[in-house]
Amino acid sequence: MxxxxxWFRHLYDTTGINLTIxxxxxxxxxxxxxxxxxxxxxxxxxxxxxxxxxxxxxxxGSPARAIRAFVNGFVVLxxxxxxxxxxxxxxxxxxxxxxRVENDDGMMVQMISNVQWAIISLSLFAGAYNVEIFRxxxxxxxxxxxxxxxxxxxxxxxxxxxxxxxxxxxxxxPALNNNLVNLLKTTTLAYAIAVPETLxxxxxxxxxxxxxxxxxxxxLIVYTALVGILVYIMNRWERFLSIPGYGQGAAR
Amino acid sequence: xxxxxxxxxxxxxxxxxxxLIRLVDVHKAFGSLQVLRGVSLxxxxxxxxxxxxxxxxxxxxxxxxxxxxxxxxxxxxxVEGQEVNDPDLDKLALRRKVGMVFQQYNLFPHRTxxxxxxMAPVHVLKQNRKEVEVRARALMAKVRLQGKExxxxxxxxxxxxxxxxxxxxxxxxxxxxLFDEVTAALDPETVKEVLVTIxxxxxxxxxxxxxxxEMGFAREVADHVYFTDKGLIVEHGPxxxxxxxxxxxxxxxxxxxxx
Ligand SMILES: Nc1ncnc2c1ncn2[C@@H]1O[C@H](COP(=O)(O)OP(=O)(O)OP(=O)(O)O)[C@@H](O)[C@H]1O
Ligand SMILES: [Mg+2]
Numbered sequence: 177m178x179x180x181x182x183w184f185r186h187l188y189d190t191t192g193i194n195l196t197i198x199x200x201x202x203x204x205x206x207x208x209x210x211x212x213x214x215x216x217x218x219x220x221x222x223x224x225x226x227x228x229x230x231x232x233x234x235x236x237g238s239p240a241r242a243i244r245a246f247v248n249g250f251v252v253l254x255x256x257x258x259x260x261x262x263x264x265x266x267x268x269x270x271x272x273x274x275x276r277v278e279n280d281d282g283m284m285v286q287m288i289s290n291v292q293w294a295i296i297s298l299s300l301f302a303g304a305y306n307v308e309i310f311r312x313x314x315x316x317x318x319x320x321x322x323x324x325x326x327x328x329x330x331x332x333x334x335x336x337x338x339x340x341x342x343x344x345x346x347x348x349x350p351a352l353n354n355n356l357v358n359l360l361k362t363t364t365l366a367y368a369i370a371v372p373e374t375l376x377x378x379x380x381x382x383x384x385x386x387x388x389x390x391x392x393x394x395x396l397i398v399y400t401a402l403v404g405i406l407v408y409i410m411n412r413w414e415r416f417l418s419i420p421g422y423g424q425g426a427a428r
Numbered sequence: 429x430x431x432x433x434x435x436x437x438x439x440x441x442x443x444x445x446x447x448l449i450r451l452v453d454v455h456k457a458f459g460s461l462q463v464l465r466g467v468s469l470x471x472x473x474x475x476x477x478x479x480x481x482x483x484x485x486x487x488x489x490x491x492x493x494x495x496x497x498x499x500x501x502x503x504x505x506x507v508e509g510q511e512v513n514d515p516d517l518d519k520l521a522l523r524r525k526v527g528m529v530f531q532q533y534n535l536f537p538h539r540t541x542x543x544x545x546x547m548a549p550v551h552v553l554k555q556n557r558k559e560v561e562v563r564a565r566a567l568m569a570k571v572r573l574q575g576k577e578x579x580x581x582x583x584x585x586x587x588x589x590x591x592x593x594x595x596x597x598x599x600x601x602x603x604x605x606l607f608d609e610v611t612a613a614l615d616p617e618t619v620k621e622v623l624v625t626i627x628x629x630x631x632x633x634x635x636x637x638x639x640x641x642e643m644g645f646a647r648e649v650a651d652h653v654y655f656t657d658k659g660l661i662v663e664h665g666p667x668x669x670x671x672x673x674x675x676x677x678x679x680x681x682x683x684x685x686x687x
Contacts, residue, residue, distance in 0.1 A: 324534035324593075327495055328548035328600060329523035338551055342538050421582020422537040 194387040197394065203381050210377030211398065217294055217363040217373060218402070222356050224299035229306025229352075233314055233344070234336050236307065247307065254304035260365050262301055267293045267369040294366035302359040309351045313344030346417050353410045357403050374398060442509025448473045448604055448635055449494060454503035456489055456659075463489045465659035466503070471604070476636045478646035478667075481656035482682060487639040490656070491606045494637070495526040508603065524553065527597030528606040531613050533589040535581035541592045542568060542577035545599045553600070560599070567595040571625050587618030591625055604635040611642060643686055647671050655679045 181199035188194045196203040235247045254262065267290060276284040288296070317340055325335045345352075364375045375395065382391040437443050447470035456464040463486040471477055479487050492498040493505060496512050496519055505512040507525055535544050545564040549555045568577055571591035581589050590610055597605060607626065611619040623645050630636055630649045640646055646653055647667045654664040655676070663676045671687075674680050 318534075320530060320532055320534045321536065323497060324528075324530060325536070325548075326519075327497060327523060327526075327528040327530075328596070329520045329552040330548070331520070334551055338547065339536055343536075346538065419538050419582065420580045421584075422580065 194385055194390055195394070196381060196385045196387065197391075200385075203385065206377045206381060207374075210372055210374040213291070213371065213373040213377075214360075214363055214402070217291075217298065217366060217371070218360045218406075220295050221298040221302060221359055221363070224295070225302035225306050225359060226352070226356075228299060228303025229310045230341060232303065232307035233310035234333075234341075236311055237314070237332075237336075250300075251304045251307050254301050255308075259297070259301045259362055260368060263294065263297045263365055263369055266297045290366075290369045290371050293369060294363070294371045298359060298362060298366070301362065302355060305355045305358075306352065309348045309355060310341075310344055312351065313346075313348030314340055316347045317343045346419070349410070349414050349417070353407065353414075356410065357406060360403055360406055361399065438508055440506075440509030440511075442506075444473055446509070447471055448475075448508060449637070450504075450506045451490075451494075452504045454490070454493060454505060455501045456486075456493060456498065457501055463659050464493070464500070467656075467659070467661055468503075469654060469661065469664070471635060471637060473603075473635055474633045475651045476630045476638065476649050477652045477654060478650040479637065479639045479654045479656060480641070480643070480646060480682075481654075481662075485656045486659045487656055488608050491528075491608055491637055491639060494606060495523055495528055497528075520552065524600050525603045526606060527600055527602035527604070529590070529593050529597055529608070529610045531609045533581070533586070533593045533613075535589055535592055535596070537581050540578050540580055541573065541584065544581065544592055545595045548596065549599050564595070564599055567598055568592075570598075570628075571595045572621070585618060586614045587621045590614065590622045594622075594625055594629075598629075604637065605629065607636065607638045607640070609639050609641065611640070641686065643671070643683070655682065657682070 184195050184199040188199075197207040198204065232247050232250070235243050238244055271286050271288060271293060274287045277287050279285045321343070322335050322340060325339045330338065363373060366373050367376045367379075370376065378391045378395055382388045449469075449471040451467055451469050454464050454467045455462075467486075467490060469477070479490065481487055489498060493500050494507065494512065496517060500513050503513075507522060510522055510525075511517070512522060535541075536547065539547060542561070542564055545567055546557070546560050549560045549563070550557050565577065568574060571594055573588060573591055573595070576584065576588060576592075581592065584592065593610075594605075610626070611622050614622065619642070623642065626636070626638070627645075627649050636649075638646070638650070650667045652664060653667050653670040655662050655670070655674075655678075657678050663674060663679045664670070670679075671683065674683055
């Protein structure tokens, strides 16, 4: 470890490329925890927003007009407003209205932390898109297929769980893939409410170490890699879900 | 053998000596289009009836009404005494008694052939998976598809898919099977393999309602043939009579075209 640190210190001395996140234990710790926060925000928001998409698309097919109107309203609201405004709305708007609670140190703090607000607003933002994505998948499933399930006695929920959703998911996976990539990148907006994610800690580091161009480059590389990993996982999933003789590469 | 009739009576007061399915003056319109204009017919247990008629005469609509895929406007349909147009109808209870096979097979493409057969008994009837699997394998053998259990629908021929669809319906142990032009999408060679399966079912005593364009098959397996035109049953009778000397002009014209 020392050898590596020494080499990067030498790199700085000879070239001016100052990677404090490698040789300086404090910066390294900060950066890794930021990276961890980005991954945490992404994973949790991906899961919640996908669940919102699946449930929302199901509710859109509800016989109750009020439920359909509610889901449509939600989708329009979150698709037509900037995600940064949404985050501010939750953190500065709703967060201020909610009663404060006493934390372990006896301080009065917001009931919902900035990290939790970030997760809530990112999940709702991406979830609104996911509702539409799942719906497009559902609409592509032939009506006759769901009719066959109904004829076998499946309830509306049963049809959705066992037939519609599995088929819709396979159809809409590429679109879902895109949206989740977008969500991962949008986690940087949590910066604006001081969530210590990768961008936020990078700014702290470049403020302290005056290595803006280097940290910028690091950021680009880190996000490229994170998205690359996500795309890889999604592609594996897509392959896992593919059905012999159905969809891509098969005459339908 | 001195059976007390109340013993075999079901919860709707139906006894097996009554028609298993009874339609009385059924009307159905889609918007302004009158598709069924007063259809009445009875199907007894173990009977095979065939419904024939020109395209658009309401044959599919008729059999879809029987398992409540389509609500009727007026008239009554009873299946084992259970009223299908009752607003509080327990659709699950109805649909476990009535199996249906479609023209386009409509298998679940994301599940293997065996899984297609097993799904509804496991999900809908909550039966034990192991027991269902034993039964499903037997059904696959019955429709002559041993060895195709783990194959996906997309990898099967039309005739094979249709036989899986029949097995899938049978797995629910229905009391009556509805077949809606189940061979219409198949090429001539594979039609036969599906018809063989249906004939075996009929011979085993399964109550069947078949919509078909296969006149030869109808003549062979049907106990009773119904001819529909423009939402009405124009003529009906045992196949020997029906095909040998049709009385109505429309029946004559239709048979003249297809035979
Ligand atoms: N869901 C629906 N909405 C509106 N019109 C419908 C609907 N289903 C059927 N129809 C119409 O009702 C009429 C009867 O249709 P149906 O499918 O029952 O005829 P069919 O006798 O089965 O014909 P085919 O031999 O072509 O299958 C047709 O004119 C059809 O266009
Ligand atoms: Mg039809």
